[in-house]
Amino acid sequence: MSAPRRPRERRLTPDERRLWAEIARQVTPLQGRSLPPEPPSVPEPPPPAPVRATMARAVPAAARPKPALPPLAPIERRVRTALRRGSRTVDAVIDLHGLRQAEAHAALVAFLHRSRGAGHVLVLVVTGKGGPGDDPYAERGVLRRSVPHWLRLPDLRPLVLGFEEAALHHGGSGALYVRLRRRGGA
Numbered sequence: 001m002s003a004p005r006r007p008r009e010r011r012l013t014p015d016e017r018r019l020w021a022e023i024a025r026q027v028t029p030l031q032g033r034s035l036p037p038e039p040p041s042v043p044e045p046p047p048p049a050p051v052r053a054t055m056a057r058a059v060p061a062a063a064r065p066k067p068a069l070p071p072l073a074p075i076e077r078r079v080r081t082a083l084r085r086g087s088r089t090v091d092a093v094i095d096l097h098g099l100r101q102a103e104a105h106a107a108l109v110a111f112l113h114r115s116r117g118a119g120h121v122l123v124l125v126v127t128g129k130g131g132p133g134d135d136p137y138a139e140r141g142v143l144r145r146s147v148p149h150w151l152r153l154p155d156l157r158p159l160v161l162g163f164e165e166a167a168l169h170h171g172g173s174g175a176l177y178v179r180l181r182r183r184g185g186a
Contacts, residue, residue, distance in 0.1 A: 072152065072161070073161060075177050075179055079122070083166075083170070090122050091122055092123045094107065094125055096108065096126060097128045099143070104143050105146075105150055108147065109156065112178070119183065121179065121180055124170055126171050126174065127143040127175060129141050144174060159180055161181045163179065
């Protein structure tokens, strides 16, 4: 638990400082105590120098940044439930098993573009869980870790609305449901 927050101390205005100094002069110090030294007066800062007209024209206007895409959203609960029960099917499936990272990335990008072009809304990307390695404590599944990262990259964000782990009968943690943005905007 952290210490309780103290309210920020407010600075005195020049009038309040002058009034306080006047009151402090009228007070007599207690026996055996001396007055603290006067704090040095702070000089007022000099006024800012005027900007020259030639200098103002020389600075180019900054380019407007592109608006950020909204954060990726999870699959709606209603759709997720329908997928789990089998009453909703995915529109397309890609299996990236056995592909190297570069091949898998290229295949995923092409698949998502084709799927969106075909009007698909929900696709299944099977990454696999990764095979057992020599080290039992090492992380498994390069594609399993990489595909979510790829789906968040700027080149795929205009296509991808959201994604999440698939239901067990679709591959569980070795597959992802990917929700695609509709053509023409949303």
